[in-house]
Amino acid sequence: MNQEYIKADKWSIIEEGFDQETVMSSESLFSLGNGAMGQRANFEERYTGPTFQGSYIAGVYYPDKTRVGWWKNGYPEYFAKVLNAPNWIGMDVLVNKEPLDLSTCISVDGFRRELNMKEGWYKRTFKATLPNNAKVQVAITRFLSLDLDEIGAIDYSVVPMDQDAEITFVPYLDSGITNVDSNWDDKFWNTTSVDSKDSRAYIEAHTMKTNFKTCTFMGVEVHLDGKKMEMTPEVSQKETWVGHSYTQKVKQGTAFSLIKFGGYTVSRNHKTGTLVAAADSALDKAFALGFDALLQNQKKAWEAIWQMSDITIEGDVKAQQGIRFNIFQLNQTYLGTDSRLNIGPKGFTGEKYGGSTYWDTEAYCIPFYMATKNQEVARNLLKYRYDHLEKAIANAHKLGFNNGAALYPMVTMNGEECHNEWEITFEEIHRNGAIAFAIYNYYRFTGDYSYIPEMGLEVLIGIARFWYQRANFSEDKQKFVILGVTGPNEYENNVNNNWYTNYLAKWCIEYTIKQLQKVKDGYPDDYKRIIGHTRLTSNETDKWEEVAKGMYFPYSEKYEVYLQQDGFLDKELITVDKLDKMERPINQKWSWDRILRSPYIKQADVLQCFYFFEDHFSQEMLEKHFDFYEPFTVHESSLSPCVHSIQAAKLDRMDQAYRFYLRTSRLDLDDYNKEVEEGLHITSMAGTWMSIVEGFGGLRVIDDKLSFTPRIPKKWKSYSFKINFRNRIIKVTVSESSTKFILEGNEQMSIRCKGKRIELNPHEEISV
């Protein structure tokens, strides 16, 4: 781990003491989001030290058309950028006309920030001595409302400490922002109006090119010593900025505070021309409730989320803090109510990995949302891909495939590919398989088959067609091969016969053929519609089967393992533990060619297949493959440790499983990959959840029944989690000596624990 300044706490993320060095890291860690918008934990007041300013609106992006190098045929039109949105949190604070800026203060004492995950708020307190020697005590509470998801709230309070002082608050809106990752000082926002009305202000701006229209707004109340004041602000406006100035003489020891409600109304949710009115309506609701009541609602909303999704760990505060941080951030990012949205790898905490949807969603996030939410949420995530099927077919067509073959984008905002590196965009095609797997997994877990005849089968047909066309027959091998791919291990590019990809391709075809039969038998109307639409013939599916049956799988007789790809054994097979620590992480220390020709694995690749299709392989095979590949794995993808943790647990290697668990759950808190300043690793957080529930808890669905094989790390006294399985909620508590189950609801249910069948009665604790 690379940092340790976050205090261990069961429910909160806490930093104590002001350190300019940790500001950017904390800006990521203390980020807030409510599914509709989010922002890094930037200071409201001016800050001239190193900072990465970022506010983000769900579904609002920018197409960057920058080109370098030799442009490849088939590249997408643009590279999507997660777009830094106008700033609504900003507030200049002046004490006796001196701006408060923690970077220039003579001293900053008692600095503390807390992100209270239980209740969904963020608080910052400190005492500062300004360059003019004025001393103030400051407390700021901020949250993004889950109830009113266009509203964020700030309570900013300043108390003069050693003498009376003149305090000025200048809450403002600013649309003159840029992206950190822009090549030039490009502006992405076109501001069309800046307006003020009494204590409210509005900036209307739309994104260049994509033309997302937004109104960024604020409304303000000021309080002196707890009493609301009627003050008329001094308004100042610039082309992309509006600020309201409130100045007040404040007695020593008295609090002058400002409540700021702000946020965005966007054209994704409102009609053009109504954004300011919608902003007013949101502000009206917020002011009608007031800060305290809105905060109470926030606490209730988070209580409801935790009610279902909390995982408790007794005996290991850091592990407890880690898992809650993961669950909290997932819920801040995506709440599952809007099927147009998806789960961006950095959520609302940074710009990296432009784009909102990767295969991470299907491979890592769906299990979490399936088990901790109403199953509609996972279905929405699957529907998202169905809605994009035509675009996936168009994408494949652009690359030379035909007859309805579909290639889903590697990175997307709206169903179109929006990443332009050939080795990723064109070659990391295993993503298609993860989407098919998620369909299988959704049905396996929820028992809701309806998605398949309604939508999923068409997705599966497009995917099967792709695999059929993408493979070719090798005369040399007398097998079907898949050439030129990048597997999940992105430290290999353009390899031949990536075992994981070949295996998925075969599975996708076979699974699709089975579903065709099942839909034909059980849903003849849907079948007719789909066959009519796709013009699929049995001649075509016969050819698919030929490819599936004749698929080539690279295998080493010597090591008795499937090979990650052709030629893997030509590498210098030096295990990671022999590498100098100075060389790590290799993606920051080594040139790309060196990484590519090394045996080092970024994240589970062969082992990802053992994770997805665990039941296809024996425990002995898992062990052989784990022992062969894990020692070459550098886990430099956030998605790596969770899968390995689950597999290490299955192999009863609980110490190793626990180390992987800490790495996945505290990846960002402890900054394992030296990049937390850029934002959090949101999608891998769902992997953390899996590593407890599937890894330690051993949850599986076998023959339509929940099954558990509970294990517990040595350090832990107990842990518990809840699962929503087919609308039945079951709580599982594991300790070294026993596993307890409590079933909610009214009906009986049978499960398996360590292979033994157990009948659960509602509200009756069963201990095994």
Next chain:
Amino acid sequence: MNQEYIKADKWSIIEEGFDQETVMSSESLFSLGNGAMGQRANFEERYTGPTFQGSYIAGVYYPDKTRVGWWKNGYPEYFAKVLNAPNWIGMDVLVNKEPLDLSTCISVDGFRRELNMKEGWYKRTFKATLPNNAKVQVAITRFLSLDLDEIGAIDYSVVPMDQDAEITFVPYLDSGITNVDSNWDDKFWNTTSVDSKDSRAYIEAHTMKTNFKTCTFMGVEVHLDGKKMEMTPEVSQKETWVGHSYTQKVKQGTAFSLIKFGGYTVSRNHKTGTLVAAADSALDKAFALGFDALLQNQKKAWEAIWQMSDITIEGDVKAQQGIRFNIFQLNQTYLGTDSRLNIGPKGFTGEKYGGSTYWDTEAYCIPFYMATKNQEVARNLLKYRYDHLEKAIANAHKLGFNNGAALYPMVTMNGEECHNEWEITFEEIHRNGAIAFAIYNYYRFTGDYSYIPEMGLEVLIGIARFWYQRANFSEDKQKFVILGVTGPNEYENNVNNNWYTNYLAKWCIEYTIKQLQKVKDGYPDDYKRIIGHTRLTSNETDKWEEVAKGMYFPYSEKYEVYLQQDGFLDKELITVDKLDKMERPINQKWSWDRILRSPYIKQADVLQCFYFFEDHFSQEMLEKHFDFYEPFTVHESSLSPCVHSIQAAKLDRMDQAYRFYLRTSRLDLDDYNKEVEEGLHITSMAGTWMSIVEGFGGLRVIDDKLSFTPRIPKKWKSYSFKINFRNRIIKVTVSESSTKFILEGNEQMSIRCKGKRIELNPHEEISV
């Protein structure tokens, strides 16, 4: 071929008739250059039709820092752009106040352009009826002086045809230009002064970032009916523009003409602060001579060039025109007098392939310059690499190599890598081998060993060290392998064991070890200096030898051929002739992944090795490999047909050799690759020369002697070329019935023809 509008002519490139569709193509084909500067054949007068405006100055470039995608560790700081330079040729022409613009004229008749290659000038004539119905006859002659290489000259003459007219010439300079390939409307030039003095004008501008300082200048004379006039121009100046206006009432049938001398003085050649003075000095010289005398000098200078480098072909005008076009453009691009310069793949004719130096220079250009120039020219090209050795070592170090290993850049302006696609920059490492081969080839041809002890051995040591470190031992194969490379066939990326690369690596090491011994024996002082400097030990060279001896070469027993790389036989081996013509060129029709997994070959790869090391392989082996690989070759690199032409000739397949010859020699004239608008393929033009001299003429150097195996295409009556071999000049004339040799100079010389030794006496024609 894709166009046929260029008239067949032995000495000129001619277009007749005005066609907006061919303007951009002709702008490339009629380009002018003099080694120091050059420009596309843009019209001097305004033109509002589709055009690609480009003027270029040797050695002046721009570092573009645009970034997209996931930036790779070890990438260069910038991507070099060939920079569009300020325009000095521009001249607005008004007839009765109506601007002359061929795109808006009512009619354009008798349009003709001629690029006279024999004499080095470009002439355009036409009759135009302007929108105001004024009719004029126009003739423009332009050339870039070889004598005064900072001076270009234009004689622009207008004759009112059916009535008197007021003619206005506004010759101007313009530094407000951009690149066609810039992502934004970026300006690359910072203009610091715009000035006029009498009939002269100057714009001083420097490039952003690289800070190349330039003065773009012009001086003007006007003539009425052949008589020089003293006119004072009306001067108008803007921030980045200066124009001088000359207006004159001109009688019907009388010529009003303007002589414009213009060009650049640059800080590469003059001290800062003296550029305007240098411009004046250049203009003084030009005006002292006058247009006609300067043109006479031009003709003489080109006569001298042709004297040595001309190739004549009797009986095939198109073939004749093709080879002269190639020789002409090579000489326009690089004259070999400045060892800081090199041969950019587009010369002064376009922006593509930012950068001036590729392995093209060593692999394709050096033979031409060695045989048609003083051998100092080739030595300068080798010295260029020696001068960049430290940067090549730094480049390798950046990628993780050490101990003085050198990796020369794939693309460079100044010795630093300036291209940023990993599969090229990091992996197309065979370029290192071409540099070593050029050293070997230079010595073989010129007999000048001095370069090796003086400079070359250090280059070789750096290269050998690189190969030694880049290979690794495969336990699986029990051989040394080279993983993750891109060969000359860039339609494969990141392959393992590219046979050409592995072969070169082995050869480089073995050649270096031989030269070490030779320098040790023959040049002990140099040896001592070099060993002291490089700290090379026999222990190190022993390890090199181990790698060279144990190198792995992929081979197919079934086909009895070396394989282009591991796994080549897994591809769908459908030959090019089976491809639908609509699918070609594949680099414009197919996505990159499809190209990569196809067997199609962009340019000689395995066969490149057979070209370099012809004497290592039997004729039978060549035939087998040619028959295996050529059918998969799409020749979409300009560098492809020449090597295949040479090999087809060697295999006595003269029809095929001739077809390849036409393709290489008329690649741009007939626009085989559908891209001539972007500029000409300069470096491959040297390959055209090789395909006559080495292909048809069968020139080789064997045991220090020139050797010929002449063949002649059916269609040709005869052809001739001259060779400067070790400062002896020999002219060879081949017809179907005989080959004639004439030796210049005073000494006897022995050569071989078809294996037979022949003694040549000076000035005595020998016919074989």
